[in-house]
Amino acid sequence: AQTVTQSQPEMSVQEAETVTLSCTYDTSESDYYLFWYKQPPSRQMILVIRQEAYKQQNATENRFSVNFQKAAKSFSLKISDSQLGDAAMYFCAYRGIYSGAGSYQLTFGKGTKLSVIP
Amino acid sequence: EAEVAQSPRYKITEKSQAVAFWCDPISGHATLYWYRQILGQGPELLVQFQDESVVDDSQLPKDRFSAERLKGVDSTLKIQPAELGDSAMYLCASSKDSYNEQFFGPGTRLTVL
Numbered sequence: 001a002q003t004v005t006q007s008q009p010e011m012s013v014q015e016a017e018t019v020t021l022s023c024t025y026d027t028s029e030s031d032y033y034l035f036w037y038k039q040p041p042s043r044q045m046i047l048v049i050r051q052e053a054y055k056q057q058n059a060t061e062n063r064f065s066v067n068f069q070k071a072a073k074s075f076s077l078k079i080s081d082s083q084l085g086d087a088a089m090y091f092c093a094y095r096g097i098y099s100g101a102g103s104y105q106l107t108f109g110k111g112t113k114l115s116v117i118p
Numbered sequence: 119e120a121e122v123a124q125s126p127r128y129k130i131t132e133k134s135q136a137v138a139f140w141c142d143p144i145s146g147h148a149t150l151y152w153y154r155q156i157l158g159q160g161p162e163l164l165v166q167f168q169d170e171s172v173v174d175d176s177q178l179p180k181d182r183f184s185a186e187r188l189k190g191v192d193s194t195l196k197i198q199p200a201e202l203g204d205s206a207m208y209l210c211a212s213s214k215d216s217y218n219e220q221f222f223g224p225g226t227r228l229t230v231l
Contacts, residue, residue, distance in 0.1 A: 044225070045161075045209070104217050108162070111159070111160055
């Protein structure tokens with residue numbers, strides 16, 4: 001079974017600074033997807049960025065970028081120019097290409113709570 | 119922008135009572151998911167529907183939990199009887215199909231006393 005580990009329960013960053021959230025995963029599959037989701041307090045979870053394992057180029061979405069190290073099974077999220085609105089729980093998630101019976105189950109880590117200091 | 123709707127947002131119940139949660143996915147989304155998120159943890163899949171059919175309910179505690187999506191649109195998740203350990207956030211998500219991006223609702227926070 002796949003596992004996702006986020007070793008930083010909490011992180012903080014000064015506004016306008018850069019922060020990196022760590023994620024490692026374990027899988028025996030060669031092709032899969034990785035995601036970072038943001039869950040603001042009392043609001044719904046939204047997708048921040050996704051990475052396809054077969055793509056060597058790291059994904060980027062505006063101020064959010066990833067460092068995907070397939071051999072090391074590492075998938076970190078870098079947030080540049082941090083803003084107050086970035087404060088939230090961040091979840092790393094894994095999804096296989098095919099999990100049988102049409103199920104593409106997301107496996108989530110335990111999350112990292114990010115605080116942004118004004 | 120279309121969103122996944124869930125109700126109620128908050129539910130407090132006593133153990134051994136029955137509770138039900140409702141989810142209305144984004145229009146046109148064939149796949150619907152129910153997740154349970156215990157405080158301090160990431161969401162865990164309970165059940166996945168493709169249209170009206172259950173695709174994956176391997177982690178659904180079937181002795182007390184049931185889920186249905188009769189017309190392949192909205193869905194209900196029921197717990198009977200509720201136990202103290204069921205206190206959690208119950209999230210609903212939907213996607214166009216099972217391999218597309220999942221969109222999450224705001225969740226129902228259940229407290230069992």
